[in-house]
Amino acid sequence: MNPAEKIMKKKAVIKAELDKAVPKxxxxxxxxxxxxxxxxxxxxxxxxxxxxxxxxxxRILPSAAIYLTVKxxxxxEKAYQIIEDAAVxxxxxxxxxxxxxxxxxxxxxxxxKAWDPMTKKxxxxxxxxxxxxxxxxxxxxxxDVTSCPYCxxxxxxxxxxxxxxxxxxxxxxxxxxxxxxxxxxxxLGKGAERCDFCIRKL
Numbered sequence: 001m002n003p004a005e006k007i008m009k010k011k012a013v014i015k016a017e018l019d020k021a022v023p024k025x026x027x028x029x030x031x032x033x034x035x036x037x038x039x040x041x042x043x044x045x046x047x048x049x050x051x052x053x054x055x056x057x058x059r060i061l062p063s064a065a066i067y068l069t070v071k072x073x074x075x076x077e078k079a080y081q082i083i084e085d086a087a088v089x090x091x092x093x094x095x096x097x098x099x100x101x102x103x104x105x106x107x108x109x110x111x112x113k114a115w116d117p118m119t120k121k122x123x124x125x126x127x128x129x130x131x132x133x134x135x136x137x138x139x140x141x142x143x144d145v146t147s148c149p150y151c152x153x154x155x156x157x158x159x160x161x162x163x164x165x166x167x168x169x170x171x172x173x174x175x176x177x178x179x180x181x182x183x184x185x186x187x188l189g190k191g192a193e194r195c196d197f198c199i200r201k202l
Contacts, residue, residue, distance in 0.1 A: 038065035091172035163189030
């Protein structure tokens with residue numbers, strides 16, 4: 001099994017949405033074609049820094065490969081809906097786990113504290129982002145993203161519209177956690193000059 005096949009195997013949620021949208025034989029054929037496309041994209045972007053690959057290989061490139069392949073067969077609206085519906089389902093599972101976690105004593109404070117090391121590892125310059133990190137404040141974490149590999153790579157691949165799905169995933173996951181408030185005024189993927197993140201304890 002090559003790297004593209006291994007990645008696609010983990011995209012069962014998207015495959016399930018594709019199976020709902022088109023006949024099974026067509027879904028399987030499109031999935032094979034998307035796997036071939038992903039293999040080419042992995043080669044094309046192989047020279048990126050290791051930190052960027054965390055985002056490109058697991059999320060950006062497979063989503064683009066599937067969307068661009070499916071779009072040719074069913075049109076952009078239906079293809080977009082497949083990717084978005086899969087994102088909604090996947091985020092719902094993460095949100096449920098976090099909601100249970102936030103009910104534990106003191107967990108909101110620990111969760112906010114974890115954002116500083118997490119974002120500086122996964123969403124800093126070494127991972128292809130440019131950021132503004134604000135001074136720490138008790139019960140609150142703030143950060144702006146001014147350049148993003150999702151927006152940049154999806155645009156390079158001709159599907160900038162997919163960026164919005166990943167922007168909205170933050171709101172799907174963090175927007176309704178008990179005892180916390182996630183605030184955002186805009187994102188790069190929706191035409192703003194920055195993606196602002198603010199999560200605070202209520």
